Amino acid sequence: MADPIHQFQIVKVVDFPDVTLPGVGLVDLAITNSHIAMTIAFSLVVLFLTLVTSNAKVVPGRLQTVGETLFGMIDNLTDSIIGHDGRKYFPFVFTIFLLILGMNLLGMALSFTATSQLAVTATLAIVTFGLVLVIGFAKNGLKFFLLFWPTGAPLVMRPVVGLIELFSFMLRPITLALRLFGNMLGGHVALKVFAGFVVTLGAMAAGGGLGLLGIPGAALSMSMVVGLTALEFLVAFLQAFVFAVLTCIYLNDVVNLGEGH
Amino acid sequence: MAAESPQSHGADTAHTTTTEAEHGSGGLPQFQFQHWGGQIAYLLVLFVILYVLISRVFTPRMRRVLDERASTIATALDTARQVQAEALDQARTGEAEVAEARARSQRVAAEARAKAAADSAAVAAVEDAKVAEKVAAAEAQIQKARDAAMANVAGIAEDIASAIVAKLTGTAPAAADVKAALAGRPGAR
Numbered sequence: 414m415a416d417p418i419h420q421f422q423i424v425k426v427v428d429f430p431d432v433t434l435p436g437v438g439l440v441d442l443a444i445t446n447s448h449i450a451m452t453i454a455f456s457l458v459v460l461f462l463t464l465v466t467s468n469a470k471v472v473p474g475r476l477q478t479v480g481e482t483l484f485g486m487i488d489n490l491t492d493s494i495i496g497h498d499g500r501k502y503f504p505f506v507f508t509i510f511l512l513i514l515g516m517n518l519l520g521m522a523l524s525f526t527a528t529s530q531l532a533v534t535a536t537l538a539i540v541t542f543g544l545v546l547v548i549g550f551a552k553n554g555l556k557f558f559l560l561f562w563p564t565g566a567p568l569v570m571r572p573v574v575g576l577i578e579l580f581s582f583m584l585r586p587i588t589l590a591l592r593l594f595g596n597m598l599g600g601h602v603a604l605k606v607f608a609g610f611v612v613t614l615g616a617m618a619a620g621g622g623l624g625l626l627g628i629p630g631a632a633l634s635m636s637m638v639v640g641l642t643a644l645e646f647l648v649a650f651l652q653a654f655v656f657a658v659l660t661c662i663y664l665n666d667v668v669n670l671g672e673g674h
Numbered sequence: 675m676a677a678e679s680p681q682s683h684g685a686d687t688a689h690t691t692t693t694e695a696e697h698g699s700g701g702l703p704q705f706q707f708q709h710w711g712g713q714i715a716y717l718l719v720l721f722v723i724l725y726v727l728i729s730r731v732f733t734p735r736m737r738r739v740l741d742e743r744a745s746t747i748a749t750a751l752d753t754a755r756q757v758q759a760e761a762l763d764q765a766r767t768g769e770a771e772v773a774e775a776r777a778r779s780q781r782v783a784a785e786a787r788a789k790a791a792a793d794s795a796a797v798a799a800v801e802d803a804k805v806a807e808k809v810a811a812a813e814a815q816i817q818k819a820r821d822a823a824m825a826n827v828a829g830i831a832e833d834i835a836s837a838i839v840a841k842l843t844g845t846a847p848a849a850a851d852v853k854a855a856l857a858g859r860p861g862a863r
Contacts, residue, residue, distance in 0.1 A: 445712065448712065462732045465732075466735035512724060532713040598704070
């Protein structure tokens with residue numbers, strides 16, 4: 414049976430000589446399958462947006478409706494979670510959402526999923542977290558730390574609760590990265606395992622004799638693969654959406670600091 | 675899994691990772707940290723490009739279309755509301771006109787009825803007068819005829835009386851006697 418982990422292997426497609434940067438160390442400049450997947454997803458997103466907006470009409474066509482639905486969804490999200498200031502952060506959330514959605518959905522078509530790479534999800538999470546920090550300090554200055562000061566708790570408990578709040582805040586990029594990574598990893602491993610069963614049990618059945626017992630198993634695995642594929646499409650969309658929702662919630666924390674607490 | 679330090683691992687085994695993973699000894703390929711730098715840098719570049727494109731090009735375009743649609747719908751609604759108000763106005767004026775026309779027609783009808791009644795009364799009066807005149811004339815004629823007839827009756831009675839007397843007595847009475855007798859009657863019996 415094929416190794417279900419093998420699909421996540423980074424393979425160099427075009428190799429360039431490694432560069433050693435001061436302070437960073439050795440950097441591999443090779444173009445890998447991950448780069449290619451990201452590029453395709455990026456190009457598809459840009460192509461999609463171009464098609465949607467270049468010939469936009471007041472009465473939308475089918476593709477424009479899809480684009481406007483996605484646009485309106487994220488627009489509602491930023492508006493309802495962040496509030497009046499939400500429009501300023503809309504492009505960021507929309508970019509994150511479309512990039513993740515593109516890479517997730519492309520993973521359903523290619524054998525490689527960029528969002529199943531921890532490097533990719535961690536980058537997106539740290540970009541989000543970094544933006545939250547930057548906006549938090551730029552908007553609130555040192556009052557930013559009030560975010561961790563629980564005014565609702567009894568005075569004795571406040572330092573403890575505050576510490577817990579700080580920890581949970583610092584864990585945000587990790588949970589963001591791991592949630593997306595884990596979902597993509599798990600889904601694609603499960604798909605590969607069940608698909609592998611189909612092949613293995615099918616090969617057993619082809620051997621004849623007792624191996625024919627493998628046919629019902631193979632059929633069951635096949636139906637599992639079909640079901641899981643549908644589920645993975647849902648997950649691909651849902652995880653992109655969840656990432657966007659959490660980005661909005663985290664941004665709201667620092668944009669409207671002191672108003673909602 | 676990724677216990678080895680990323681630098682040494684990346685430097686030494688960059689070209690052998692594929693086979694290593696195939697043998698299942700490398701753990702999750704996601705933790706081969708020598709591949710991280712390239713992916714992160716590339717993703718950041720793509721992210722920035724997409725962010726600029728979305729914030730500068732696509733979002734304004736999209737908002738323009740949405741605003742345009744919103745204004746189109748708003749104007750359409752406004753126009754519809756205006757037209758509706760106009761229609762209501764017209765309906766109201768129409769109703770008023772109908773009511774007025776009905777009142778006018780009723781008035782005209784009443785007038786016509788009154789005039790017709792007056793006319794017919796006048797005509798009837800004229801006819802009545804004519805008829806009464808004719809009746810009076812006829813009555814006068816009848817009276818005259820009767821008087822004439824009565825006068826004749828007296829002459830006839832005289833003649834008959836004198837004839838009867840002559841037959842009875844053989845002598846014709848004087849005309850004056852007969853007349854006196856017929857007029858007074860007492861002497862006849």
